[in-house]
Amino acid sequence: MVAAESTDVFDVIVVGGGPAGENVADRVVRGGLTAALVEGHLLGGECSYYACMPSKALLRPVELLAEARHVPGLPAGPLDVAAVLARRDEAVAGYRDDGQVRWVERVPATLVRGHGRLAGPRRVQVGARTLTARHAVVVAVGSDPALPDIPGLAEAVPWTSRDATAVRHVPRRLAVLGGGVVACEMAQALHALGAEETILLVRGDRLLDATEPFAGELVAASLRGGGIEIRFGVSVRRVHRPSPGGPVTLRLDDGGELTADELLVATGRTPRTGDLGLSTVGLPDGGYLPVDDSMRVTTVDGGWLYAVGDANGRNLLTHMGKYQARVCGDAIAARARGGPDDVPALRATADGLGAPQVIFTTPQVCAVGLTERQAREQGLPVRTVEYDLGRVAGAYLLGDGYTGRAKAVVDTRRRVLLGVTFVGPGVAELLHSATIAVVGEVTLDRLWHAVPAFPTVSEVWLRLLEAYGL
Amino acid sequence: MVAAESTDVFDVIVVGGGPAGENVADRVVRGGLTAALVEGHLLGGECSYYACMPSKALLRPVELLAEARHVPGLPAGPLDVAAVLARRDEAVAGYRDDGQVRWVERVPATLVRGHGRLAGPRRVQVGARTLTARHAVVVAVGSDPALPDIPGLAEAVPWTSRDATAVRHVPRRLAVLGGGVVACEMAQALHALGAEETILLVRGDRLLDATEPFAGELVAASLRGGGIEIRFGVSVRRVHRPSPGGPVTLRLDDGGELTADELLVATGRTPRTGDLGLSTVGLPDGGYLPVDDSMRVTTVDGGWLYAVGDANGRNLLTHMGKYQARVCGDAIAARARGGPDDVPALRATADGLGAPQVIFTTPQVCAVGLTERQAREQGLPVRTVEYDLGRVAGAYLLGDGYTGRAKAVVDTRRRVLLGVTFVGPGVAELLHSATIAVVGEVTLDRLWHAVPAFPTVSEVWLRLLEAYGL
Numbered sequence: 001m002v003a004a005e006s007t008d009v010f011d012v013i014v015v016g017g018g019p020a021g022e023n024v025a026d027r028v029v030r031g032g033l034t035a036a037l038v039e040g041h042l043l044g045g046e047c048s049y050y051a052c053m054p055s056k057a058l059l060r061p062v063e064l065l066a067e068a069r070h071v072p073g074l075p076a077g078p079l080d081v082a083a084v085l086a087r088r089d090e091a092v093a094g095y096r097d098d099g100q101v102r103w104v105e106r107v108p109a110t111l112v113r114g115h116g117r118l119a120g121p122r123r124v125q126v127g128a129r130t131l132t133a134r135h136a137v138v139v140a141v142g143s144d145p146a147l148p149d150i151p152g153l154a155e156a157v158p159w160t161s162r163d164a165t166a167v168r169h170v171p172r173r174l175a176v177l178g179g180g181v182v183a184c185e186m187a188q189a190l191h192a193l194g195a196e197e198t199i200l201l202v203r204g205d206r207l208l209d210a211t212e213p214f215a216g217e218l219v220a221a222s223l224r225g226g227g228i229e230i231r232f233g234v235s236v237r238r239v240h241r242p243s244p245g246g247p248v249t250l251r252l253d254d255g256g257e258l259t260a261d262e263l264l265v266a267t268g269r270t271p272r273t274g275d276l277g278l279s280t281v282g283l284p285d286g287g288y289l290p291v292d293d294s295m296r297v298t299t300v301d302g303g304w305l306y307a308v309g310d311a312n313g314r315n316l317l318t319h320m321g322k323y324q325a326r327v328c329g330d331a332i333a334a335r336a337r338g339g340p341d342d343v344p345a346l347r348a349t350a351d352g353l354g355a356p357q358v359i360f361t362t363p364q365v366c367a368v369g370l371t372e373r374q375a376r377e378q379g380l381p382v383r384t385v386e387y388d389l390g391r392v393a394g395a396y397l398l399g400d401g402y403t404g405r406a407k408a409v410v411d412t413r414r415r416v417l418l419g420v421t422f423v424g425p426g427v428a429e430l431l432h433s434a435t436i437a438v439v440g441e442v443t444l445d446r447l448w449h450a451v452p453a454f455p456t457v458s459e460v461w462l463r464l465l466e467a468y469g470l
Numbered sequence: 471m472v473a474a475e476s477t478d479v480f481d482v483i484v485v486g487g488g489p490a491g492e493n494v495a496d497r498v499v500r501g502g503l504t505a506a507l508v509e510g511h512l513l514g515g516e517c518s519y520y521a522c523m524p525s526k527a528l529l530r531p532v533e534l535l536a537e538a539r540h541v542p543g544l545p546a547g548p549l550d551v552a553a554v555l556a557r558r559d560e561a562v563a564g565y566r567d568d569g570q571v572r573w574v575e576r577v578p579a580t581l582v583r584g585h586g587r588l589a590g591p592r593r594v595q596v597g598a599r600t601l602t603a604r605h606a607v608v609v610a611v612g613s614d615p616a617l618p619d620i621p622g623l624a625e626a627v628p629w630t631s632r633d634a635t636a637v638r639h640v641p642r643r644l645a646v647l648g649g650g651v652v653a654c655e656m657a658q659a660l661h662a663l664g665a666e667e668t669i670l671l672v673r674g675d676r677l678l679d680a681t682e683p684f685a686g687e688l689v690a691a692s693l694r695g696g697g698i699e700i701r702f703g704v705s706v707r708r709v710h711r712p713s714p715g716g717p718v719t720l721r722l723d724d725g726g727e728l729t730a731d732e733l734l735v736a737t738g739r740t741p742r743t744g745d746l747g748l749s750t751v752g753l754p755d756g757g758y759l760p761v762d763d764s765m766r767v768t769t770v771d772g773g774w775l776y777a778v779g780d781a782n783g784r785n786l787l788t789h790m791g792k793y794q795a796r797v798c799g800d801a802i803a804a805r806a807r808g809g810p811d812d813v814p815a816l817r818a819t820a821d822g823l824g825a826p827q828v829i830f831t832t833p834q835v836c837a838v839g840l841t842e843r844q845a846r847e848q849g850l851p852v853r854t855v856e857y858d859l860g861r862v863a864g865a866y867l868l869g870d871g872y873t874g875r876a877k878a879v880v881d882t883r884r885r886v887l888l889g890v891t892f893v894g895p896g897v898a899e900l901l902h903s904a905t906i907a908v909v910g911e912v913t914l915d916r917l918w919h920a921v922p923a924f925p926t927v928s929e930v931w932l933r934l935l936e937a938y939g940l
Contacts, residue, residue: 087543429896447909453827
């Protein structure tokens with residue numbers, strides 16, 4: 001009994017084995033601690049099986065085909081849907097986590113399979129086992145798609161991002177509820193793969209409304225140009241699906257009705273904190289866990305509880321969850337050895353600057369830092385410059401009729417960039433130049449000497465600086 | 471007579487209307503001066519008609535086809551060569567410079583057609599006209615391919631980069647002399663377009679010898695994998711072409727002989743300063759013009775002579791020529807109005823850091839700053855880290871069997887990057903992140919907070935920092 005109990009004591013217990021949880025375990029072990037990683041489903045999390053990996057595997061051939069159609073001389077023809085789906089299956093490792101298990105073993109961390117729940121301070125219950133943490137418990141449980149409260153919706157069992165990325169049979173008529181990243185990406189992918197009648201129902205008046213307005217406009221134009229219908233300012237009053245797997249009918253607030261073979265709901269996410277035993281440590285069940293810049297939960301005494309990734313609501317993006325995880329793991333290790341914990345490496349300062357994000361639509365949308373609106377709302381001294389990416393020689397060389405746009409938001413006092421947005425085909429790798437400029441606070445005067453290579457799309461940097469007046 | 475003479479007086483005379491010359495004219499006019507632009511051939515220069523633009527127009531479909539072959543589900547098939555050549559023709563505007571003429575008119579600058587030669591200080595002779603410069607003459611004449619001194623070579627009238635980029639009939643058997651950028655890029659393009667038997671004859675023991683060794687190795691493996699033969703450590707003793715346009719035979723120093731339908735010589739360049747009237751101002755004819763960081767020629771009294779682009783030999787790259795041109799034009803304007811000329815914007819400091827360059831082979835090679843060897847030769851405190859790009863999730867998503875590599879050269883004392891090299895498909899736009907990091911001297915500790923978006927190839931930044939030990 002004593003022996004059994006001692007094996008369930010770890011320096012750190014991480015609840016949730018997605019990318020954020022895995023990285024916490026990795027960093028604390030590198031820092032000399034022991035770690036348990038609790039996961040009830042697949043190690044690797046949403047990102048590996050139901051989000052980033054499969055969605056990008058589906059979108060890559062769509063993107064390449066669109067690029068090829070703009071470059072004369074390349075073979076034309078339709079996508080081989082079965083081959084695309086097969087590569088998606090490969091990208092998600094056939095929904096098996098063997099590879100991730102081996103990775104955790106190499107860390108080494110102890111994998112505990114099962115649903116983890118807090119059972120009082122420093123304790124985590126997994127089935128019949130009670131794990132105890134010497135130093136910290138880290139919540140890395142991620143989030144679930146949120147279903148809006150529409151009569152009949154839950155009963156209709158609509159698709160969420162999980163079903164869309166795991167698609168086996170592409171519905172011919174697809175209705176998509178939402179206008180954000182998942183809605184745009186999956187509408188484009190599924191339409192290219194056979195959803196001939198795809199319609200986006202958007203409550204607001206634009207797509208991708210967390211980004212600069214022109215981003216949503218360019219994506220909307222591209223989706224519509226490809227044959228996808230978009231309706232703005234429309235809400236669903238009621239959903240009706242008479243038989244499981246059969247057609248679904250939506251009653252709209254404009255009185256109209258719409259029937260589709262499948263309905264994809266992509267209207268946001270909700271943290272998986274409802275069944276986490278938070279009440280055993282005096283916290284409300286559900287909701288985001290508020291944290292400081294080291295990811296320590298601020299509403300619990302004793303400093304033993306942390307939350308990383310979607311669970312803290314700071315940035316619902318895999319790479320930011322991993323970033324938080326590195327900071328968090330290092331901070332836990334530093335505190336465990338009594339070292340200084342107030343150094344910049346142990347503070348997730350980039351979280352507050354505006355996380356970099358790539359939206360893998362065609363055109364791609366990349367943004368980092370603040371939008372103009374955000375910067376003005378913060379009362380910063382702002383000037384913006386924009387440039388038509390299609391006028392850059394490097395963009396022309398990528399293909400005929402290249403359409404895209406770049407925008408920089410400049411702090412006129414400090415002469416640094418507050419935010420940058422690029423929209424256009426093939427700009428995904430361009431984003432990191434902006435991320436380094438924003439996070440590194442490189443002044444415009446120094447950026448003037450960072451010469452973009454000709455002929456690349458990156459030359460837009462020169463045009464933006466010229467437009468600013470350097 | 472007096473009126474005619476007065477129209478030939480300008481604040482600044484720019485000799486050579488390539489990208490560098492055009493940018494000098496643009497910047498001095500923005501600075502309030504008048505400018506004449508002297509061009510004997512096509513406005514827009516080598517880059518627009520015989521180098522960057524046509525070569526990339528030829529390489530883009532080759533690159534896309536290679537990418538498509540690694541993504542299951544895309545249509546397969548050969549390139550339509552005629553369509554590729556037609557787009558190349560479009561990219562060079564049919565070898566007409568009307569568009570560039572309109573651009574110069576809008577600057578506005580005065581275009582003087584004809585070969586320009588110095589005729590004493592501040593004077594430029596163009597045919598019967600003598601132009602006089604109040605403030606500065608700027609040499610922007612560019613460079614020509616250099617033919618090595620091999621018996622029979624000149625008489626064989628081999629192809630240079632100009633002929634290769636302007637190709638109309640692709641030779642079936644192509645021999646390429648050289649192992650640098652032009653040799654690699656054009657061998658790959660022409661092989662894909664029909665030069666079934668393509669052979670590279672390289673004097674040294676590797677390709678692209680100005681870059682990190684692994685870059686040349688990866689490109690060599692790719693060329694060979696595609697069916698191109700490469701012979702290292704071989705020199706041509708003699709060239710023989712019995713009839714113009716007929717087969718050409720090369721006698722090699724290993725005793726072997728080789729017959730091809732065409733021979734492309736890509737063994738370097740030489741500045742076009744031989745017929746520039748340099749002797750009229752006391753300078754030797756030919757050779758690079760030595761300049762200071764404001765592009766002022768250091769070997770002439772009076773400070774009126776400048777040289778930008780290939781003519782000064784600092785960096786034979788279009789974007790660096792344009793960069794020098796901006797600095798030069800602004801410096802001339804500042805000096806003309808008696809303003810301060812010792813500010814950072816008027817010094818081409820990036821020239822000395824190691825110019826960014828993209829080589830558009832498949833895989834692409836991108837580098838900025840110093841190679842490890844250069845850094846060690848300068849006696850800097852160096853540590854390097856490398857990472858296999860194929861292990862980055864974002865690279866896997868670009869295609870099966872992604873092969874590439876990244877290397878960072880770190881100054882261990884200042885904890886900044888001295889140089890970065892990326893080799894892999896589709897990394898061209900990734901380079902500018904490194905350029906900003908190197909030129910902006912962003913510390914590793916700050917780069918740690920510049921989070922690359924998942925899943926992009928840019929995530930290699932995280933891996934490099936982890937490999938370094940952050």
